[in-house]
Amino acid sequence: MGVENVEIDGKIGTNGLDTSGCNHATTNKSIGRTLMDGSGISRTPRMKSLRPAYARRHAKTIGLLLVLAAAAIMIVSAVALVPSSKEKISPPTLPEKSFARLPPPPYTIFGFLYLSDGVTIVVGADVTVTDTRSGLVVNTVSDEFGYYNANINDEFNPYAAGDPVEVIAVFGTLSGTASGIADDGMGPLGPNLPIDVIMVDTGIPEFSMVFVPVVGMMALVVAVSLMRRGEEP
Numbered sequence: 096m097g098v099e100n101v102e103i104d105g106k107i108g109t110n111g112l113d114t115s116g117c118n119h120a121t122t123n124k125s126i127g128r129t130l131m132d133g134s135g136i137s138r139t140p141r142m143k144s145l146r147p148a149y150a151r152r153h154a155k156t157i158g159l160l161l162v163l164a165a166a167a168i169m170i171v172s173a174v175a176l177v178p179s180s181k182e183k184i185s186p187p188t189l190p191e192k193s194f195a196r197l198p199p200p201p202y203t204i205f206g207f208l209y210l211s212d213g214v215t216i217v218v219g220a221d222v223t224v225t226d227t228r229s230g231l232v233v234n235t236v237s238d239e240f241g242y243y244n245a246n247i248n249d250e251f252n253p254y255a256a257g258d259p260v261e262v263i264a265v266f267g268t269l270s271g272t273a274s275g276i277a278d279d280g281m282g283p284l285g286p287n288l289p290i291d292v293i294m295v296d297t298g299i300p301e302f303s304m305v306f307v308p309v310v311g312m313m314a315l316v317v318a319v320s321l322m323r324r325g326e327e328p
Contacts (some may be wrong), residue, residue, distance in 0.1 A: 205244035216241025220266035
């Protein structure tokens with residue numbers, strides 16, 4: 096077996112030597128095993144140097160710095176989101192309320208157009224309905240059943256109970272007139288007034304279509320006669 100040397104305060108001794116005279120505090124710190132290699136040179140391995148307290152102090156410092164940096168970023172972001180006192184904050188724009196005026200309920204004049212026999216209907220006749228008090232005039236045309244209808248309760252020119260209503264129907268040489276009195280719309284027929292029209296054949300077209308040409312011809316004849324008389328000696 097090889098001899099194991101022990102280094103005590105810089106001195107090398109063998110096991111079993113009396114080391115009572117050495118400094119024990121120094122001995123406890125510096126004692127290490129000295130190994131002999133093949134060349135007879137002794138080697139003492141270095142002891143590991145651990146610094147756990149130093150590492151913990153640095154970790155705490157770094158963590159504190161990170162927390163402070165995160166708090167600073169949050170404060171700057173919050174300040175940036177707050178509007179400046181110089182900026183004018185306009186109130187929200189509310190949609191305008193539209194108060195549409197509802198049209199009044201209709202008051203309907205209706206009826207059928209017949210020939211003088213009271214049975215044969217007249218289709219496609221021009222019908223004019225007039226509220227003679229308000230002056231409202233409504234034009235319409237009879238349908239394939241000889242039926243017509245017209246509302247005289249206009250939004251800007253409403254009817255009133257007791258208004259006289261006149262209906263005139265014309266179709267070619269046929270014409271007819273009828274009338275009625277509007278009520279308050281509370282009767283059994285509600286806001287409706289039936290007025291049928293009997294149309295008769297006058298034998299001539301509408302008066303305006305015949306009167307103008309006839310008067311024109313008569314005026315021309317009179318003018319020519321006067322001219323001839325003036326030429327006579």
